[in-house]
Amino acid sequence: MKKKDTPDEDITKRGLTRRQFLTTMGVGTAAVAVSGSRPGHAAEEEAVIKAGEMTRITLNINGRRHRLMVEPRWSLLFLLRERLGLTGTKVGCERGECGACTVLINDVPRYACLTLAVEAEGARITTVEGLMKGEELGPVQQAFLEEDAFQCGYCTPGQIMTIEGLLRTKPDPAVDEIRTAMGGNLCRCGTYTHILNAAKRAAALKRKAGGA
Numbered sequence: 001m002k003k004k005d006t007p008d009e010d011i012t013k014r015g016l017t018r019r020q021f022l023t024t025m026g027v028g029t030a031a032v033a034v035s036g037s038r039p040g041h042a043a044e045e046e047a048v049i050k051a052g053e054m055t056r057i058t059l060n061i062n063g064r065r066h067r068l069m070v071e072p073r074w075s076l077l078f079l080l081r082e083r084l085g086l087t088g089t090k091v092g093c094e095r096g097e098c099g100a101c102t103v104l105i106n107d108v109p110r111y112a113c114l115t116l117a118v119e120a121e122g123a124r125i126t127t128v129e130g131l132m133k134g135e136e137l138g139p140v141q142q143a144f145l146e147e148d149a150f151q152c153g154y155c156t157p158g159q160i161m162t163i164e165g166l167l168r169t170k171p172d173p174a175v176d177e178i179r180t181a182m183g184g185n186l187c188r189c190g191t192y193t194h195i196l197n198a199a200k201r202a203a204a205l206k207r208k209a210g211g212a
Helices: 007-013 018-035 041-047 076-083 139-146 156-169 175-184 192-211
Strands: 055-061 064-070 102-105 108-111 124-126
Touching (some): 139 156, 156 175, 175 192
Antiparallel strands (some): 055 064
């Protein structure tokens, strides 16, 4: 039976030492990395939207219409904070893990960091500022205050918006439903028991207000 050449033997037969082969491969890889050349690369470049290219959109935020010029790559989080000054929506992980940037889009909790501003056109957007009536706190905000449901407070706006979204679909949720709904919001301070109590208190305040 013919003996199969090992990789080292095959390289040697072609007139290259192992060191020369590795050096050649390294130079070739570096050349590709520097040039950026690869099949289809030119076509990909043509499809990329240039930074700074603007498009006009209209957003409904907290009951007000905003006509804006935006870059298609802007997140809703960036637009709310940096262009409209609605800083109640917090910047956390910016990759959809912590929930600090949660807002309501058509009454459904969504991560603003993972939502493009252009995606939200035509929808109803509600931020934590939109829950207030003048200087009066909304029921969920009031419940957080009464139940001492925060410490540092950084995650609080996102927690409030998630509970608000839950209560808009389930006015009297069970404890397990609250826990499930809050699964996408992290609290580094660990005030989960107080947050759960605040959710139940908020449900009671909303029912009372609705029956008044």
